[in-house]
Amino acid sequence: MSQYRSMPRKSGLPAALYRAGQVREMDRLAIEVFDIPGDELMQRAGQAAFDLLRQRWPDAKKLLVLVGTGNNGGDGFVVARLALQAGLRVQVRQLGDRQRISGDAQTNALRYAALAGDWQPCAAALPDDVDLVVDAVFGTGLEREVEGRWAQALAAVNAMPVPVLAIDIPSGLHSDTGRILGTAVQADATISFIGLKQGMFTADGPDCCGVIRFDALDIPAQVYASQILSARRLDWSRQKALLQPRSRTAHKGSYGHVLVVGGDRGFGGAARLCAEACLRSGAGLVSLATREEHVSAVLSARPEIMAHAVNAPDELQPLLNKATVVALGPGLGMSDWGSVLWQRIREVDAPLVVDADALNLLARSPDYRDNRVLTPHPGEAARLLGCGIAEVQADRFAAVEQLQRRYGGVVVLKGAGTLVHDGGGRPTAVCSDGNPGMASGGMGDVLTGIIAGFIAQGWDLSHAAELGVCLHAAAADKAARAGERGLLASDLMSHIRRLANPDNE
Secondary structure, three states, X not given: OOOOOOOOOOOOOOOEEEOHHHHHHHHHHHHHOOOOOHHHHHHXXXXXHHHHHHHHOOOOOEEEEEEOOOHHHHHHHHHHHHHHHOOOEEEEEEOOOHHHOOHHHHHHHHHHHHHHOOOEEOOOOOOOOOOEEEEEOOOOOOOOOOOHHHHHHHHHHHHOOOOEEXXXXXOOEOOOOOOEOOXXXXXXXXXXXXXXXXXXXXXXXXXXXXXXXXXXXXXXHHHHOOOOOOEEEEOHHHHHHHOOOOOXXXXXXXXXXXXXXXXXXXXXXXXXXXXXXHHHOOOOEEEEEEOHXXXXXXXXXXXXXXXXXXXXXXXXXXXXXXXXXXXXXXXXXXXXXXXXXXXXXXXXXXXEEEOOHHHHHHHHOOOOOOOEEEOOOHHHHHHHHOOOHHHHHHOHHHHHHHHHHHHOOEXXXXXXXXXXXXXXXXXXXXEOOOOHHHOOOXXXXXXXXXXXXXXXXXXXXXXXXXXXXXXXXXXXXXXXXXXXXXXXXXHHHHHHHHHOOHHHO
């Protein structure tokens, strides 16, 4: 099991994401309104999990199935029975009071027992002579912190040198927020049923879920019509359809003019990365307002960037007069130079993409504005909200919504499972592309440039943010094929250009 996972890989996953309560309601409707017996749904779930198990680990002969007392445990008993019938060696260990097993879960526990004899309570030490662990302890209803012997058992699973398949959601992971509730299973694969849970794709979700698969269990379409999805999953395979071939009569003025403002002393690289990302994503013209000492280096490395030395706010005006959109913050710093430029630019009417120290300056002097995109990482988000990073990460969905209500515009909350929220009534979008190699300096500057480039080309702020987030993540995934460790922000540039022209992929 890898120590640091990529984002969940996808295989035909739907875009709709739900909260746990919504999935439980859909399960209820399927049973009570459409007369699908609960036991039938449990058989379908167990069969789907067993099929995935055999597909991914065909050589696994000895299984440990860890079950709880609810319906998630019932799914585990179905898997255990199917494995026995297939000739595999199976051990079942149960957490919790077995007297609490009831209904369909009890029915399937007894079916397993009829084949294998009684199952065993979970001891302090788990069996070590196994090829695979099936996690069927907690389902989507978990709200409390995992403690005591429950936590010890989940930690013991994580310590085992064998792969883990989680049923519906890894035990200990909060379905709605993606937060680990004290301790959580780190699965190599997770198979989720009826509706994908939004917490699987952000915060700790990607690290716990591994490869995600989905089975709707043949639930009628009318069941889904009963629920408004709580979030939307974005990926490049869908977003790239927005990038149509350009008009044969287009010229550079057709695709806007971005003004990048940043690059205080020692931070010229951030501004340069941002400006080049604007160009690579398709902006027609890009100007850079930066410190004088950075101009020659930028021009020698990337002469297409129109780099200008700016020492005072008044020197910005000729550049602002030409700008379609302003990208503010990469390498801006917190000195007087950056502060006075920030104060000048917050007065302009052009759309803004605000990042890095411009966000920290905004936190010091908050305002509300609709025509801008804010791109905070969790630390910057915490400063904007006046709270701790842990509070932001505890519920990223709530944090991005709160940021948008307080500051307006479109908010991009970066991190594993980047979120985009525009406050316009659409569910929050979650990007499921990307990888841990993106945890390196300059990646956010590139994202700011891509989003600004799309705004310059005519996309509205919300679509530019969603498109930019997915292109950025997809480019990083392409670049990471050579390895996640050591991935540089500048490694994305050639991939950004290629991906921005889908016909050439």
